[in-house]
Amino acid sequence: MAEILFSSWGGEVVDNRSKEPQEYETASKVSLPEYFQQNEEIKALIGWYGIVLRTSEVNIVDLCRTYMEAIQEKSCGKCFLCRIGTKVIADTLGRMCRGKGRQADLEILARLAESISESSKCNIGQSGPLPLRHALEYFADDFALAANGGAAIPAGTYRSKLTAPCMDACPIHLDIPTYVECIKEGKFQESLDVIRERLPLPGVVGRVCVRPCEEHCRRTNLDEPISIKFLKRFVSDYELEKNKEPHYLVEAAEKTGSVAIVGAGPAGVTCAYHLARKGHQVTIYEKLGEPGGMSAVGIPDYRLPRQILRGEVEQVQKLGVTIHYDTQVGKDIKLSQLEADNDAVFIAHGAHLSSAMRVEGENDGYKGFITGVQYLLDINLGKDPYPEGKKVVVVGGGNVAIDCVRCSFRVNKPDVNLVYRRTRNEMPADEVEIHDAEEEKVVFHYLTQPIKVIAENGKVVGLQCIKMELGEPDESGRRRPVPVEGSEFIIDCDIVVPAIGQTIDLSMLEGIDKVETTRWNTIVVNEFTKQTENPKIFCAGDCQTSPGALITACAGGRTAAINIDKLINGLNLEAAEDDYFDKLFDVVKVYDPAEDIGFLGGRARYQLEMLPPDTRKWTFDEVEKGFSPQEAMAEADRCLRCYRVATIAVTEATS
């Protein structure tokens, strides 16, 4: 990070303009990467929290002009001050840059900027003129010059981007403010259209998404986040309930080709969807007899009813996608064959092998020792994994472990335990899931580590564990658990389910050129294009990222589809400007949990009705009921529409 000459970001003013470089103060609220694209240096940033200048080469008036033009372009027109006021500002700045400024302009800019930011309906208008106000205050001389017939200012090179905290946090960048606004206005079908521009699985994601967007929802700073996930579920349910046929935008690319996809999980299906909408012939090869991957055979039905998933995949098939079920690539058909027969291959076969616990007895083939993935697979295919077993111990602290314990009740195993080596605070599983499991009366053994699977006559009879205590923090920042000597004890049980993670089966890659893998068994791709070193082979989802979230898999599938389409059309596979902005926003945060919004809050989010714990824990019926249209519209009305624009000044790198 290079030094900063001036910053007003987040209300912290750092002004080094009259200082020697060695005396420079640093800005604590923002850091600015040196480069945007490889050959472009970032010279300045103007956006929602202020201005950051790296050099005095950037003309502040021209920077403000470009930014306000971008704001005006993104103004939706739905409130007076932003719609017209930002136009007046942009035009006035434009005139000043042409050397035609007037003294009166300064007052007009100051007054309008204040009124617009104080009273606009959404954050475009509220945050838009804010940095202009900083500029007028701290760069008064530059503005005075431009207002008094200064020379015309040569236009610099800039890049602008619209974003929002929730939208930036969403891996597939759903246009959340717009889809929520459509719901608020009762335009449910339009809302779905906005979601489907990127995501073919609104009903699935609307139920089980890990919702990074809600963690970055700006409304949290006032009261509680918007129920972004359940609003998505609502529009999808509404369409189903009203028996409406979804409509999709299909726009064939100039050249179309044939693409093979390995795995009908979220990544595979999303990739197929985007390719089919571009007119490509897509065939998916799926090992199981059922689509959805882990969302079908991992996630249990009480969280995600199977017909929702099947219905959404069927819609993708209606777009012309073929799925060959019960076909395992590597065994029933070779990957090299797919590579030879198609223009491109997309690998998205997930991570389906269970990680080892490294405890005694786990490889001895005892009856009753069942890996988490297998346990859930059986249950999801309608089987009881081990009818004889009634007392279950699940090992792990993630969502998979929680699914295993909650499912156990539902296959009539009343005694359910979870063993985790740290405390509840460190548990990576979703807070809501942990809470629901507690309500269903799972017995949690925290600070407990398994050391040995105990068996008699080849059958599990217990799990020997040791108590742990938290020691020094490790590299992940979490305190490392260390065993308490002499604290060994045995939990009696007849089923042990390790659910501490999954790894990736790479056997199908045998004989394939130039597809590299990492020491974590993930497949190596270009981060922007999802292309492997082998130009015809793309990869995303759990097998590329290691086990993660559904929406991340979908996002990867979409990126791969965009680039496969480019490949077939003979276009360059390069990162797009949006990709570089994504990188920039990893550093310049779109959401600040400490931002003081200064609004009247106190409007709690609408909660879904749930089946009571002692009824639901024995059945696979969906636990949560959806929103009614009135509830959905009222919840959507809480959204602050936090769109915001960032503009950066760039110059070609000199070195």
Add this chain to the structure above:
Amino acid sequence: MVTLTIDGKEVKVPQGTTILAAARTAGIRIPTLCYHGRLDPIGSCRMCVVEIEGIAHPMAACTTPVEEGIAVISNSDRIQRIREDSLKLILVNHPLDCPICDKGGECLLQDLVYEFGIDKVEYQAPKPARESLYATPLIRYWPDRCVMCLRCVTACREIKGIGAIEIKGEGYGSQVVVIDAEKCQSCGECLSVCPTGALTENLSRFKGRPWLVERVPTTCTYCGCGCQLELNVQNNRVIGVTTQEGKGVNLGSLCVKGRFGYEFIGSDERLTTPLIKKDGEFKEASWEEALTLVAERFGAIKEEFGPDAIGGLSSARCTNEENYLFQKFMRGVIGTNNVDHCARL
């Protein structure tokens, strides 16, 4: 109930009430432009912003629900500046055609500009090239007069459940457009909620100023619903139909016929006396003559062929009561069950 103060006055209102509604119950006026009693708050005009003690940002009174204990300040220098700026910005390029605008005299924009005494606008922007993309044979859209309050768009969607119009475009160039012309029924709901002269009725254009017409409340005669409306009468001629927000069973809504189908009233072709055919030609007659003739002929036909030789058809334009009387007449006086209604045909 939630207790708050507005300008120091204590107000108690149910949870979920907006600040605007709370102020109105307390008799405190907060200016509005886009707010309309029959629509969900739109929040486009920002005229109703108020300050709340301890809250940094002004809040729109129409969209903000009250909170226990808040102290609302309905006006201040800051609020006054924002409201003035909102109006001034609307006036940038607003045409000065009040003299020929059908809304002149009852235009909310005129009223507010007058109230705030805005006599000059220092803001400038080039005039956007807006086309009139939204019109029916009965409704005219004047894009330059449109303030984009979105009442029309909201009414078409919320009251009519149609959604034929939408706002499209970016920034200053955005405008109201028809998104689905097929769906528009030309009902004029949009027109009736428009606070300015941006939507006017084609038939009544240039026929009379609002302050010169007499508004005669009456019931629509087109069907049995009984919608309440006001005939706008000038020099004994009906030159338009208006409604009052929330009034009557129709709450101020009308269909295309009720709102626009009034020209027949003053039509030259309209019959003003009964006609009786004599020697193959219709001749004007008095009601006395006509009714006597009908009664005689019905009597004779009934005598000769029996009551079932007569049948009666009544009209959907009659009220329930009239339809009841009609079947009573057919059954009780004529003596037949041959009675039917046009709505069944």
